[in-house]
Amino acid sequence: MALTTSADSPVPVSEISRLIGGWIDRLGAVWVEGQITQLSRRPGAGVVFLTLRDPSVDVSISVTCYRRVFDAVADVVAEGARVVVQAKPEWYAPRGTLSLRAAEIRPVGIGELLARLEHLKRALTGEGLFDPRHKTPLPFLPHRIGLVCGRASAAERDVLENARRRWPAVRFEVRNVAVQGVHAVPQVIAAVEELDADPSVDVIVIARGGGSVEDLLPFSDEALIRTVFRCTTPVVSAIGHEPDAPLLDLVADLRASTPTDAAKKMVPDVGEEQTRVRQLRDRARHTIAMRIEREEHGLASVRTRPVLADPYRAVETREDEVASLTDRARRTLRHRLDHAATDLEHTRARVVALSPAATLERGYAVLQKGNGQAVRRPDEVASGEKLTARVADGRVTVVVADS
Known part of the structure; x- marks a missing residue:
């Protein structure tokens, strides 16, 4: 709709911006081809800003899109890439700027190939x-x-x-x-x-x-x-x-x-391997030489010890110890035997002193019945009963007279 305006009755800027925005909102989505010349992806921002340029006539237009739309092609699209964009014109009334709101971005040429x-x-x-x-690792050779x-x-x-x-x-x-x-x-x-x-x-x-x-x-x-x-x-x-x-x-x-x-x-590399072999061979020689030298020093140190420098000395020392222990054992055994013999003599003397045979030697006799029972009281025997009288040198038979 045409506006009637004059120098005396102008229209406010906001009204003009509103009218332009309303006219642009009636436009549908379009497919646009161009080259990306500027690209702005701010960390954390949900919107990506880019500039689409027509190289043939050097005309540019601003494009915005949600991050998810751009992330779908972010791996194959960068500044300088040619793309085809499905977008809807959008008017920003506060600043009076026109841009395109992209709903889909497709790479063209190499970009499309890279996307596939x-x-x-x-x-x-x-x-x-x-x-x-x-x-799978490669074989060495x-x-x-x-x-x-x-x-x-x-x-x-x-x-x-x-x-x-x-x-x-x-x-x-x-x-x-x-x-x-x-x-x-x-x-x-x-x-x-x-x-x-x-x-x-x-x-x-x-x-x-x-x-x-x-x-x-x-x-x-x-x-x-x-x-x-x-x-x-x-x-x-x-x-x-x-x-x-x-x-x-x-x-x-x-x-x-x-x-x-x-x-x-x-x-x-054959040269590197030969050098490495020589180095390893030299290191092996050095290691073996050091090992042999260490063992020689160790052997010399062991040979200086008394047990190897004069091995008979240890045998002789042990021989003296064995002889000393043998003499000590003999003395101890002899002392023990002498002490045991003395104890035995004392015990024998006590046994002899307490033996009934010693009593018989002094003139006593032991009367025994026929069953071997010793007679201790006169009433244990009857008149005319035969008894055996055991004396020191033998036995005699006696007859009990009237008691």
Whole structure:
């Protein structure tokens, strides 16, 4: 609706701002393509601010979105990225500024490709394909190395020359395949499966030189990632240069920054190993020499002890002790025997003094009946009874007269 205004009857700024906001609110959501030139994500803030620019005519517009909207593409979108935004125009009345409120952000070109790779990466991570527990350590010195690379490529030359320079005896099984394009994935998968089935191959290296994200896309293919995960032979990823990070780097047992780095990590350096062997041999000699010297000092110290310097002295000392103890034992035994003999004589004398035989020796006699019973009183015998009278030197028979 047109307004009637004049210098005498102007319209307040707030009214103009309100009318503009009402007109803009009637506009629907639109899809806008542009390049992100400014990006502001404040810690803790729930809103992200960015500026969308059209490089062809150098026109920019402010865009706001909730953090959850931007976090969905935060891993693949940064300043300078081209995006497509679904947004609704929004008028901020207090300052009279126009901006877009984004409801969805989609990367364009490389950004879209990176977004798909990020989604695949998250899915495979959730399945555990990149778990370090599944990594297999490389052997110290592989006898045969399987190499998957492009034909007559710089990557093949770098791996072969650097590996043989470090360890001349190393042997390779080379499989030349397409490393980009539609045939790259099936050919790389077939070569990896063939080398994994060969029991003589100890390590498999997948190598390629640098390139764009699109060129390295086959090495982030899901089928190839799952094939490498199933391999029982350790796999080394040597794709591109240091900044390049295809998904093959995550599933491989070892990631090399370049093909040259892969050669250095697969085989030891013969010169370094010879130096290490010499150092270990010298250390072993020194350790053995020190051990022998210590034992010699210990043996010399033991030999200076009296028990070894004059071993007979200990025997002689013990001999004197044994002789002294023997004499002491004899004296003690003799004393005990003499004391026992004296006690025996005294006891014998007492026994003799108290013996009935001694009484008989003094003229006494013992009368016994026929049953051996001793006669103690006259009334125990009858007249005419025969009794035995026992005297000192024998026995006599007596007859009891009238009592």
